[in-house]
Amino acid sequence: MSQVLPDDATLVHDLIGIGFGPSNVAMAIALSEHNARADGQEAVSAHFFEQQPRFGWHRGMLIDDATMQVSFLKDLVTLRNPASEFSFLCYLQSRGRLIDFINHKNLFPLRVEFHDYFEWAAAKVDDLVSYGHEVVGVAPVERDGTVQHLEVTVRSGEGLEVHRARNLVIGTGLRPLLPEGVERGDRIWHNSELLAKVDALEGTSPSRFVVVGAGQSAAENVAYLHRRFPDAEVCAV
Incomplete structure (x- = not known):
């Protein structure tokens, strides 16, 4: 340094x-x-x-x-x-x-x-x-x-x-918040990284998503995943 x-x-x-x-x-x-x-x-x-x-x-x-x-x-x-x-x-x-x-x-x-x-x-x-x-x-x-x-x-x-x-x-902004005991990984994302994670799935055929949360952003995520992966099951929890 x-x-x-x-x-x-x-x-x-x-x-x-x-x-x-x-x-x-x-x-x-x-x-x-x-x-x-x-x-x-x-x-x-x-x-x-x-x-x-x-x-x-x-x-x-x-x-x-x-x-x-x-x-x-x-x-x-x-x-x-x-x-x-x-x-x-x-x-x-x-x-x-x-x-x-x-x-x-x-x-x-x-x-x-x-x-x-x-x-x-x-x-x-x-x-x-x-x-x-x-x-x-x-x-x-x-x-x-x-x-x-x-x-x-x-x-x-x-x-x-x-x-x-x-x-x-x-003014450093908010930190992503996940439920206690949950850590981000390849299959667990925070809403703030949705688009990048979804783009990484291009060419694959995911069968099921679970969106945790009930705010506007969660609803937008559910609708977006339905559009991007019409054959997948999308669950809102």
């Missing part, structure tokens, strides 16, 4: 974010909009670190006909700033999709389309994020019994590096 490289000793970010999913993308947008309005003294310096090589949000759950479970108005910005240029409506306009979306008379867009919206928004603030960087340690730096700032150790293909911040925002 490469040696920890000290950052510029004079640079202490106002904020460092761990993870760059929708929550921290929304934070980055809010900071970007704040800094666009602020003078130099009020600007907030921030940077985010994401271990994935590019933006991705529940990619294994992007079934082609699955819809969002919340209204499009609960996008990254609208509840905070309805006039924001980062809204889902602005995304639709940029894609030439606004009129079609309105004519659908549906407040719940496809999950695939909302993922594209997230990617579109994340790309507009990509100067604030380093992909392929995993945060592996956080330590306080104290002076006279008071925490002055935090040292954040980040690992990338170039080794380890230390960054400093006064505030830390953790």
